[in-house]
Amino acid sequence: TSTGLSEKFGVSVRTIYRDIKALEQAGVPVVTEDGKGYSLMEGYKIPPIMFSESEANALITVEQLVLKNRDSSLIHEYTEAVNKIKAVLLYSTKEKAELLSNRIAVSPSIPQTGTSNSLTLIQHALTTFKVLKILYRTEEKDATTERRIEPFALYYSLQECWTVIAYCRLRKDYRMFRLDRVLKIEPLELYFKPHKLTLQEYLKTKEKMFGTPDIPLS
The missing domain is CATH 2.30.30 (SH3 type barrels.)
Incomplete structure (x- = not known):
């Protein structure tokens, strides 16, 4: 259940709901059973995707630069990809990555040019x-x-x-x-x-x- 998962990993129920949604968006077949909680569809195996803390930090750092990019299509695709990656990070790594994300900024003095979406x-x-x-x-x-x-x-x-x-x-x-x-x-x-x-x-x-x-x- 969401309560059981939040207690096991030491996070809020809201975080569990958010992560389940991210898994579903990544194509992971999460099954919801009334009274029983969540499980993966029978026969489904999660591919072995593991990121080290430094690899996750590199992605987060680049994310801040991409968000300053002037092409909205690139921002959208990169954000979708990073959200899928965050969904499979270990909670300890994810917490550090989110902390780092809030501690990186790009100068607002960078010249603003026209935008694109192509x-x-x-x-x-x-x-x-x-x-x-x-x-x-x-x-x-x-x-x-x-x-x-x-x-x-x-x-x-x-x-x-x-x-x-x-x-x-x-x-x-x-x-x-x-x-x-x-x-x-x-x-x-x-x-x-x-x-x-x-x-x-x-x-x-x-x-x-x-x-x-x-x-x-x-």
Whole structure:
């Protein structure tokens, strides 16, 4: 029962309910039996996932940085993943991780840039070699352009924003697009062959041309 579990692990009943919900969200089949409490579905075995205290602390530290990220899709997916990981931590490790989480802060003085919500979609297109159609706002005010791009790589620039490096079918060359300027994005049922160029080669070439790889070109 929830009361029995709270007494065994020295936590509140509310914590037990929260952890059971997290287990269910992680796909663990928790069965509730009236008058008997909780149990796992017969035949189900929990995979051996164990994190050391230092590994858990590393995840918590990175979490604070991710929460400051300007792409909401990345924040959502990372938070879901971390919650599933927290659900399988030992209670002693979990308590220390939660303490650490409340003792880490990121400076509010970091420049605030535009937000985006397309990083997760672009990641999927990049790994499945899928063409994307985007409506992009250029540096010129109120100027928009529609492009079909082949995602090649992701780059976090000095401007504190994510950019996608992609082969632009309009320009017939590689271009860098800031995600906070992508107004619309749509995956197409078109696929492309993997690019032979490496990310290191692209960045070196761009740095030779402009002195830095951080200038977005569209």
